[in-house]
Amino acid sequence: MSLIKELDYGTPIRLSEDEVTLTIDGVGVSVPAGTSVMAAAMSMGTKIPKLCATDMLEPFGSCRMCLVEIEGRRGTPASCTTPAENGMIVRTQSDKLARLRKGVMELYISDHPLDCLTCSANGDCELQDMAGVVGLRDVRYGKEVANHFETDSPLALPVDTSNPYFQYDPAKCIVCNRCVRACEEVQGTFALTIEGRGFDSRVSAAGVSFLDSDCVSCGACVQACPTATLMEKTVVEHGQPEHSTVTTCAYCGVGCSFKAEMQGDKVVRMVPYKGGQANEGHSCVKGRFAWGYATHKDRITKPMIRETITDPWREVSWEEAINRAASEFKRIQNDYGREAVGAITS
């Protein structure tokens, strides 16, 4: 068993009868009209570096990691916000692009604590992946520059652990806006905003703690966050899961699909499954987080019987319990007739 990793096309799948054909890195590809250059590249397996884009959300174009060169166009457009067009000739790799991307990455990392080894997202962090992809080896800006992560920095903010299921650690935020957009576009609650401007800006639950805010704990922001800034507390506590199984939420009639992400036989987190046709990658607080009852101490795991309801319960073997039930039902049918027993199922 292994961990199911779903592809991220970077921008939402577009459905269109019309197709456009373009060339990416010398290879021709046809995609539905309206598809971004980024998603077109992904459809042929080419991952263009990205940070602010993810296919659950409309493109935003803020991180400048996904720059490409397009023949006949000036500059280096962002591939997430550029729709594919007929006849386009796109290059995703060049010396110039590599230099630009590395520069962007260096700026991000200069304001990020370099504690990857002990970070809860270690191994599942898009920032870490991108630093690797662009070959970042050192950072020219030192700690004397303003930052958000040194505890004595005037900009440092405390970790918000008010929500019972996830935490918000502002020191790790890259202000990609994915969480804010997920709250708006996917969930529709509009609980998050970016507060402050420029370098000072940070995500905020409208100025109060997550618990006191309008947040409904659907988990969409946690899902969208490319770093460890918004992170499930169970992952912080237990570490990254190592295998997963797709299953269906046991709560309401929506019937959302989830990946149960596990360590051994222990659930570490439930992550909504994008392939689930009922929920298409979204979730609510119940299915996403409220599964702890499954191993609650009140669980009764042994069969029990008793003569009268005022007697204490007695733990017995499965066989004894089942035989008792069957013989009682048979006796009752004998004494009172066939119709004297029945069942209620869920």
Add this chain to the structure above:
Amino acid sequence: MKLVRAGFGNNNVDTCARVCHSPTGYGLSKTFGTSAGTQDFKSVAKTDVIMIIGANPTDGHPVFASRMKKRLRAGAKLIVIDPRRIDMVKSPHVAASHHLALRPGTNVAVLNAMAHVIVTEGLIDESFVRERCDLVDFEMWARAIAEERNSPEAMEPYTGVAAQDLREAARLYATGGAAAIYYGLGVTEHSQGSTTVMAMANLAMATGNIGRDGVGVNPLRGQNNVQGSCDMGSFPHEFSGYRHVSDDSTRQMFESLWNRPLSNEQGLRIPNMIDEAIGGGFKGLYVQGEDIAQSDPDTQHITAGLRAMECVVIQDIFLNETAKYAHVFLPGSSFLEKDGTFTNAERRISRVRKVMEPLSGKSEWQATIDLSNALGYPMSYSHPSEIMDEIARLTPTFAGVSYEKIEQLGSVQWPCNDKAPTGTPIMHVDRFVRGLGKFMMTEYVPTEEKTGARFPLILTTGRILSQYNVGAQTRRTENSVWHDEDVLEIHPFDAENRGVKTGDLVALQSRTGEISLRAEVSERMQPGVVYTTFHHAKTGANVITTDFSDWATNCPEYKVTAVQVRRTNQYSDWQERNAREDIELRRIAPRFATAAE
């Protein structure tokens, strides 16, 4: 259900859908010919007018609510018919064009009045009605509905909805483009639940809003597998696929495959079982994954019935309220320990996969088989997929369903058979399942539950986002930080009259009982109506609900109970006795003591 029909040899099997959505089955099969919602969830992205009736999607069906809101932000219009100002009425970037804040129990009156406007203002989709519906029934219906007594003006005194607002809402539904109805327990849990469902079906047919993307009549079902249990024939009168037990050919098919003579007499519904038990004729009950002592109305009546039985067998993961009256407890499995399928509100069958071994050492289906064997009716399956195969063999609408197909496609929406090998996202496309759509008469009959001097307020019940139904699961998670007790929402006007402030303990009294809980003064309510949830057993909200029920299906009327509210400083007798019994009837013999509450 096989255990009962073949093992017990009777049809005394019922499901919790009785307390939620049985009127859906009745109402939609009379009019359209199937018992389930018409659309897939995706369809809402093509809707121009969304009409929500008696449902609170942001709390009850959150993920679908997000889909609705997305469509509404993109410009679709919204009509909400609900006594409370639910979140959908106004939330960031979403506002209802019309909120018809009706008096609880008057759904039929409001829908009839809307139909009246559509008929008398010439908004009928005539070509749809002519091609797709039974014209004789239509004429009869249209004539009756056009009578002045059904007009918004005539209904206003009953419904409390301003006639002008209702007229505009009706026009919007009829002429605003593709219009879809989504409804919930606020429709079905009424004495006229089935009538309301038929009234919605009539509206959809009259305006041609059926059989394509973006339209339809859709129940938002309460529980995950409600649709599934109904489909599988967990009803006293039906085999899987909604076929009546007295239908000889169906019964013979089951008899030959199961090798047992089966009863052709309709079995007992849950309320009948309880009544019979109190009368002394019903003595043994097997309850699987349900907590009727908390979830069903008039708790004291239910527990009296349970106490009168000689053998109550419970299969559950916790010692729930019903287990206090049980003699045999079989430990169940949580969904993480199960293999099987769930069918959701859009008829979609998805796989549930086991991610850990059953903590009890035995899966639930295995326990059921063991019980059947011990009863002398041997069943042998080696995997739940074989049960699915048998269902497919016995049920035409499921003929094409198998685990293999679900694996391949991710999920399947029934009907799935030769005619629709990959399932059916949208129903009634070219013709109704029953052939011609049938308009049904939907006369408004006020509920017998009336307010008066002693009980001047109307109580309605519902649920909130962070808790789920009887709360057995969510109460045992951190979700309780959002909802640690059930409170009574009351309008400032009614509160002031009674000297009640937010946080006060109040006594809530009805004809059947009394409980105490904390009050929350809230503008969401209309004067004369109070509201509470039923997530916490110790509150006992169902102690005060009555057992009036839907005339066609016995679905209980949770949504309307006449009550009085007054300040108090103590918990009610029932609550104190229940608290004592919580301890007394849940003891586990010390030598095996575990951590039961």
